[in-house]
Amino acid sequence: MRxxxxxxxxxxxxxxxxxxxxxxxxxxxxxxxxxLGGLKGFYICENGCRYIVxxxxxxxTTKAVVCAHELGHDMLHRxxxxxxxxxxxxxxxxxxxxxxxxxxxxxxxxxxxxVLDEVSYCNSMDVLAANLGFPSELxxxxxxxxxxxxxxxxxxxxxxxxxx
Numbered sequence: 449m450r451x452x453x454x455x456x457x458x459x460x461x462x463x464x465x466x467x468x469x470x471x472x473x474x475x476x477x478x479x480x481x482x483x484l485g486g487l488k489g490f491y492i493c494e495n496g497c498r499y500i501v502x503x504x505x506x507x508x509t510t511k512a513v514v515c516a517h518e519l520g521h522d523m524l525h526r527x528x529x530x531x532x533x534x535x536x537x538x539x540x541x542x543x544x545x546x547x548x549x550x551x552x553x554x555x556x557x558x559x560x561x562x563v564l565d566e567v568s569y570c571n572s573m574d575v576l577a578a579n580l581g582f583p584s585e586l587x588x589x590x591x592x593x594x595x596x597x598x599x600x601x602x603x604x605x606x607x608x609x610x611x612x
Contacts, residue, residue, distance in 0.1 A: 449596045452548055455523050456555030468516045468556060472500055477522050479515060489514040491521040498522055513553055513586060520552030521545070554589040558582060560597075563590060567601075 464471035472479050478497065481504035484490075488510070489502045500518040502511050521528075525545050558580060570576040577584035591601045 449551065449593065452520075452524065452551045453555055453593055453597065456552050459519070459523060460556055466557060466559065468512050468519065471556065472515055472519045472522075475519070475522070477519060481511075489518050491518040493522070493526050498526070509581060509583075512557060513583065516553035516557050517549045519556070520549035524548050524552060550586070551589055551593060554586050555593055558587065558590045560594055560599075563587075563594060 459471065459475060460466070463474035469479055476498060477500050479500045479502065481502050483505065484501070484503040487503060488506065489500065492499050492501070500515055500522065502514050502518070506514065525548070528545065562580060563576075566576055566579045570579060573584045573588060577587040580587055588603065591599075591603060595601055595603065
């Protein structure tokens, strides 16, 4: 997990802030919006060109999560992208690369400071997620990365059926 956290911090510092669309473009990946039907997005690297393709019918928050997730594939799994990494769903934990891309997305989209600012006012994961403006699955992953860094959030009390 350490390499994912460090890579996310490096990307934020080098290529921009929390606006994931600008950060992805600044990193050299081209972000395209296309009609993809039920597909949320995909990442592909062809002939040295890196593409993040996001379904243009998604709401802005979901587009940001998908873009961050696909940037995670770009930064962590570029060598696996021949033919593209295509996804209909997010937050699947059954695949190591998907989990890593989700952890990366949580790190680049949600700052430790924003979690710490909100967590004392929230009595549930749903409230924390709503206050942060992201899906609870992503916030749960962010808390997991923060625990890795030494925080002590009790994740056992949080329902996490999305990992099953």
